[in-house]
Amino acid sequence: MNGVPTDSETLTVSAAARRLGIAAPTLRSWERRYGLSPSARSAGGHRRYSPEDLARLRAMVKLVNSGVPTAEAASTVRDRIYPVRSPNVTSATSVADGPRTLVRRPRAAKPVEAADLFQLANEMDGMRLTHEIARSLDRSGAVEAWTSRLVPLLVGVGEQWERTGKCIEVEHLASDAVAGGLRYHTRRAIERHKPDESTRPVVLACLELEDHALPLLALAAALAERGVRVQTLGAATPINSLSAAVRRIRPAAVFIWSSAPRTADAEALQTLARTRPSYSLVIGGPGWQALGTPTGWVPTLADAVDALVTAAHR
Template sequence: MMKAVPPESETLTVGAAARRLGIAAPTLRSWERRYGLSPSARSAGGHRRYNGEDLARLRAMMRLVDQGVPTAEAASEVRDRSYAGSSQLVTSATSAAHGPAKAAASGAAPPSRARRTPPSTQVDLFALANAMDAERLTHEVARSLDRYGAVEAWTSRLVPLLVDVGDQWERTGACVEIEHLASEAVAGGLRYHTRRTIQRNRPNETERPVVLACLERENHALPLLALAAALAERGVRIRTLGAATPVTSLSNAVRLIRPAAVFVWSSAPETADRAGLRTLARTRPAYSLVVGGPGWQGGGKPDGWVNSLADAVEALIRAVRPAG
């Protein structure tokens, strides 16, 4: 069951803070030991606790690391900065615990938390979501995909929408119906765009396809739909297995399909089944294994990890068309 964002006076233990950030608790303890990123609050009993400013500092560090900055350098960059304006314990977009919209948005470059005012030529998707106008919102999502292409629309229009409705829910503890409506509208628009694109741009049937899946405990599959739309635009054959696919089922599909690549999404560490990946069927010819999402970051990024939708598309295109 989802809970409202805690009040400013509430602080978090190491385990709770790690869950909010989407990382492992030992990683958080290591950062405290090695880089001095210690919790600054205390509970009534005198135990050290993380507050909203601490979490904002850690998120800033994680963004720098994702951009390629060495961990020690990123920690030094954020350690002495003030993040006092972030006293609310707002859940990171890398956490899967706060609804489908924010979990689906994870892994994208974090947009500004301030409400974005769309250019005059764009319809405000956030306003449509709050008006509960599902039909028009789905239409505008599809229109954005047609106008900008899947990668640009996902990054600049759809992820900001998902983050905004997730933030609204966290601030108010209400409006979960708006978050669900927005997620469904984005999913509907992405599926419609993919179908139309495949009809217009028939894939080359001689090329091996790409399989897209989430493993068994991962229920947030919107990034797979965005990736399917982007690959369809490039004429790549796709087989989307979707959310909560057991490893055995994915292995069976791989044996039958014999893809050029397999992409697996994880939004949180608890859904990143590294052991399961190692049991996936091997085929001849071999396929490339590409993984995406913040779930794979804990404990070191595995081979084949990509950091964005654009990077995922590039890696999968290389697997399908190695000489291209």
């Protein structure tokens, strides 16, 4: 056979993706963006992934999962030779853990900045943008990442759209990536910190006219890091629906976000259901501030976290 892999030794894109535990579109994206192409051919001339290709891609997956940026991971593995996994190696052993002379240790990944995220958004690289956002959240924590990177990103793409009248698709992609990164980080934080299911949760919501709910996702992520149970109702929640939820959940605290004066309804707050035991009402966002910093208003995400953690542990 002259060392050429047979069809039975090579895999299609879908089969290779399943073997690696990743999505087939991700594998195609790595081929298109980073040159990690299949090197073998089937008898009919179709491109297939060889055992050597899979060994290289396993190393790539391991690096990306450890937090190395996708482009840097691809550069690390692309031109190196990886040993093929032998039959007597257990599935728990990665070929990326093979002889140290074959795989160089990647450089420490540079911390991502808001400008880097803005560039990825304008390149329409949603997959990598979401990954970098999740990595930033994992490294810095939700409060720091939201304040110093994610808010500047969202402001930047919003101002770009208002200034040029174009690139609304960039704003949508950035918002979706921020939401995806925050939700992923929240799930991981819940797994790590395992909130006590016997404690009363915190409810996060926006009133009926408020459509901007990303700050609630940031707050949910920060509370998950502190081991607080959270129920997020999201954007545009009518006050009667919020009241019904409060009666059923009987939370330790309720947080309501408002981004603009038109979405801050102080009268609606007066009709919000009360329960026994009572809960703390915390409000945040510039919409409430425009009403003269009413009772319960907190100026920052960090202040909201402190207030809600205190209420949850009361």
